[in-house]
Amino acid sequence: MGAKVKLCLIGTGRAGMIHAENFCTNVKDGEMAAVSDVDAERAQAAARELGVEKWYTDYRKAIRESGADAVIIATPTKFHCEIAVYAAENGLHIFCEKPMAMSVPECQRMIKAAEENKVILQIGFMRRFSEDFARAKEIAYSGEIGEIVMIKSLTRGPSTPHEWMYDIKKSNGPLAEVNSHDLDTLRWFSESEPESIYALGGNYRCEAAREQYPDFYDTVILNIRMKNGIIGCIEGAQGVGYGYDARVEILGTRGMITVGDLKKNSVVTCSKDGGMKSDIVESWRNLFETAYEKEDKAFIQCILEGEKPLAGGEDGLKAVAMVNAGNESITTGKIVTM
Ligand SMILES: NC(=O)c1ccc[n+]([C@@H]2O[C@H](COP(=O)([O-])OP(=O)(O)OC[C@H]3O[C@@H](n4cnc5c(N)ncnc54)[C@H](O)[C@@H]3O)[C@@H](O)[C@H]2O)c1
CATH class of the missing domain: 3.40.50.720 (NAD(P)-binding Rossmann-like Domain)
Structure with missing residues (x-):
């Protein structure tokens, strides 16, 4: 080299x-x-x-x-x-x-x-390389919010999915494309592995996919019990239009921590006609630059x-296992034990 x-x-x-x-x-x-x-x-x-x-x-x-x-x-x-x-x-x-x-x-x-x-x-x-995420984890384990009870992580994207993403068999769907990050954050923040998963999904916005890809969902919610008892809640959506939204909440026995903000900057405009307005984060490109x-x-x-x-191969594998369990749960309507 x-x-x-x-x-x-x-x-x-x-x-x-x-x-x-x-x-x-x-x-x-x-x-x-x-x-x-x-x-x-x-x-x-x-x-x-x-x-x-x-x-x-x-x-x-x-x-x-x-x-x-x-x-x-x-x-x-x-x-x-x-x-x-x-x-x-x-x-x-x-x-x-x-x-x-x-x-x-x-x-x-x-x-x-x-x-x-x-x-x-x-x-x-x-x-895992975001300073805010790393800081949130550091505080969560400092004892300041007591014991960690629940971790909620959501990702919503503004744009319509690429066509290759519509076929769940070829893409594993939004749980994979959008929520892989949330699933990894949950493992990383909880320092535990999933025990059971229950997920629900539906296609509310992607009209183009409805006939040819009836299994496709553009909105999903996934509840997870981790082996150490922490409860996780992952939420994902594609094509939301309003902006790129990635937020995490860690709830403890004595407090809570939030990471992520919809606001692109600290500018707030107040006017007679427009009320109060802020610029919104448009893309993951800017948020995680x-x-x-x-x-x-x-x-x-x-x-x-x-x-x-x-973030190595084992971390990638564990997230894929959770994605597959989530998709199985959406299809069968059952809780999947990992
Ligand atoms: N880390 C993140 O935040 C993040 C963000 C977006 C996408 N991704 C991931 O990156 C990957 C690509 O997503 P994207 O949105 O950039 O897709 P994209 O459709 O914009 O780009 C994919 C490119 O791969 C090319 N391609 C397809 N098959 C190929 C092959 N066999 N050999 C070489 N090139 C091939 C396509 O022509 C296209 O140019 C996905 O796995 C996606 O989940 C990650």
């Missing part, structure tokens, strides 16, 4: 380009070597935008021939496993966006491949120093 870790982005969509831009600007020990996307126009446009020469439509060729030391996997979830295993077998370190994969066996294959080939496997749970940057820096640090990632 040279002085800088060379990266190849696989999947040049929304999430992928955030990481690639970080590696081009804010992460000093990393540099973009190549991009790959099944869509040639997208691959070419991304290469141009990032100022990298090499672009590919076949991720296998990119992994073998680009000279990269590591991959950033940001394709639709159903491809994560095959790409990660191929990258590991070719000796490349892996940063894989959440959700880690579609199923627990897929996650196990990825973990095994990374271990056998001695490469880093980091999962894109960037909330610093956290994405920190997780990208941490990935390079893990590669260079051989450190264990803050």
